Amino acid sequence: MNTSYWPIHNPRSSSPVRRLGAFWxxxxxxxxxxxxxxxxxxxxxxxxxxxxxxxxxxxIAIEHASADELRTWLEELHYRN
Structure with missing residues (x-):
């Protein structure tokens, strides 16, 4: 998987349940x-x-983005195609 140029935030230590949910x-x-x-x-x-x-x-993926970052990413993705 390619990761876009958006910042990837390092999540704080999370519970195994959250990590399993993210994996799923x-x-x-x-x-x-x-x-x-x-x-x-x-x-x-x-x-x-x-x-x-x-x-x-x-x-391309974006991870741990704010709502504004996600909105911008989706708009740029739309215009890229």
Whole structure:
């Protein structure tokens, strides 16, 4: 998987349940047959909501992005094609 130029935030140590959930979401993102980008929420803390996304066409991903970063990434992805 290629990672876009967006900053990748190092998540704080998380519980095994959260890591398993993140692994499951990443696996689903890569196994789906749709050509639409897959977006899912990952929360590091109750105060901050972060997002992950994966585009199966370009194989570019963004991880632990704010809502604004995700929105910009999706817009640029749309205009890139």
């Amino acid at each position: 979401q990443n696996l689903l993102a890569h196994l789906e047959t749709t050509t639409e980008p897959r977006v899912w929420k990952v929360s590091e803390s109750p105060e901050q909501t972060l997002w992950n996304a994966y585009d199966p066409i370009t194989r």
